[in-house]
Amino acid sequence: MFKKLLSITLAALMVLSLAVVFTGCGSENNSVAGSSSSGAKDSLKFGFIYLHDENSTYDNNFLTAAKEACEKMGVEMINKTNIDESDACKEAALDLVDQGCDIIFADSFGHEDFMIEAAKANPDVQFLHATGTKAHTEKLANFHNAFASIYEGRYLAGIAAGMKINEMIEAGKITKDEAKMGYVGAHPYAEVKSGYTSFYLGAKSVCPTVTMEVKFTGSWYDETLEKEAANKLIADGCVLISQHADSMGAPTACEAAGVPNVSYNGSTVKACPNTFIVSSKINWAPYFEYAINCVKEGKAIDADWTGTVATGSVQLTEVNEKAAAKGTQEAIDAAKADLESGKIKVFDTANFTAKGATLDSYMADVDSDPEFKGDTEVIKDGVFEESKYRSAPYFDIDIDGISVIE
């Protein structure tokens, strides 16, 4: 036994000594990189942290945008994929700091607290976080949230959905009262509610009798559950499906059932050539370029940055002529122009009611705290001002015409 112990101790010593040698080399390299980059601020390093890898439509959207922005701006990029929403995120961020990154970005909602911890420890590095809610209350100079007014994109996609339903009514396939859409949602969270409400309002703007059923899966990514939810909605008599979840579950269920689908995160036309109508998505490249420019010029990055149609952050894919109603593209283009000029407001209180009444005041839960109490008046001049007081959506009103099923 003694021999065994001795051999183990020796082995451990060897490993440790090797480790020490390699650490020496590692830190040397880092210090060299650090000294050269501190001299000239035009050679930047941008570190990215992703929850999954390119197999998730959500993360793939970020990966593509990161590559596009860094190549365009001539910035070195380091990607860390499959980083859990745990201490691993903080470790990954700190490791990117060690590698000399000037900007570090994380893409998943649950990464936020760990990014804040890393930001507190490294005031000279800029930390960016998508979909988070805490930058405006944490008030750290180097921690920033970002999102996009994707509700505008969903509204436009909703118009395509409404026109498809109008086409079905005109063709006599369904009656006006049977105009019901289905929506597969991840969690009953403001981001999802804001999304499906704007989608519904878009459809309603062209088809006034339309109603919508929502089913939640309780997960951001679960292909089986999303497929089942879509099938349940179809069985309930929904004649068109849209979704806010990250797998191909709902689109492929629609293709199998021959039910038209309005997608998210990017085009699913390859897998669903007969049912895909159009998809809205956020393009993150403009935000990354904005952040890179800020750091290059030594300017402060906004605590909350909201991309819009005008910044190129909110995009719609090409309309699939095979599935869409005639004139869809033209209608989308017209509404898009009206959104940009301010002629249409998605959450105009004249367009929706809650419990039968039109709202003239609403206190939204903009600041994250355990009480979930409304803290900010968000209705002004008859419009619910979404994404104004922070970048992440906070519209969470249950409006008439939309019902949630179990």
Added chain:
Amino acid sequence: MNKTKTHEPLFHIAKRDSLPVYKSWAIRGMAILAALIVAGVITMLLTGENPIQVYATMFKGAFGTSRRIWSLLQSLAMLLCVALAVTPAFKMRFWNIGAEGQVLIGGLATAACMITLGNKMPNALLILVMIAASMAAAAIWALIPAFFKAKFNTNETLFTLMMNYVAIQLVSYFEKLWENPKGSSNIGIINQSTHAGWLPTIGKFDYLLNIIVVLALAVFMYIYLKYSKHGYELTVVGESENTARYIGLNVKKVIMRTMILSGAICGIAGLLLVGGTNHTITTTTAGGRGFTAIMVSWLAKFNPIIMILTAFLITFLQAGAGEISTVFGLNESFSDIITGIIIFFIIGCEFFINYKLHFRSSHKEVK
């Protein structure tokens, strides 16, 4: 009798007497070398990357900076802790594949204390409550299948496996209950501003406490299995239940007692993960350690000290794998392939340590 012509196969396999230590370790060393060569060739064929560079990157990913070494030691400690937990059960031939769920339940109990009792009592007392709650909760979680095994001889493999899914569902239920903001099913860092219920850090080393606790556990487990009466009893039950009964052991009691110990240590792993590292809980907090730990324990033949080495090997491969995907832009699946090859060779070489191949020799037939 020699004269009857029997067909002798090309080779036959015979069990070896135990090999001297240096020989068996030489075989293991050769296996790792062979694994590295095969993995290298496959790397070159599939990706066109230089395998030496790939290995150097793995090494740098694990040891490149002092932060990475600390991070590696932390992951090693966490994996080792779960491996130590499953060891007494496996030594007793009780196939506890429910460590994943036991760790989660321990973590859930820790999180529950931090959320409901945080800032309501002195921190030292809160931590004591957390320790007691996490160990008790996980021990009970492990005792349930042990009780059914002892009383009704149910299949513990299926039972413990299914308990994992119950634990995961419980955690996702509480994620919903404690979510912030509303509807997000996300708990976030618990008591981020007050640090209530956070295990203390030693100096400026975030992970040192975890590492020391697990090292102490390893020593404890070594002594427990090797020199204690309990350790002896569970070994006998593992070797032969009938023998155990014959020499007057209360087999049911040994099974339940051992699983309580196994569960309690899983509870400590949950405590360290939630209270000492992540300060939050999600369904992925256990992160598959409950299953990887079984391999760590088996590879070390249930010797807690050797387990430090096997756990090191696996965490090294994992840490290196992450760096490969960052530097070479290869998908994480590729590093899984390399890890798979290396582990395959290591497990395979145990065959050559236990058995000998005798090849047919012409010289024998003449006789």
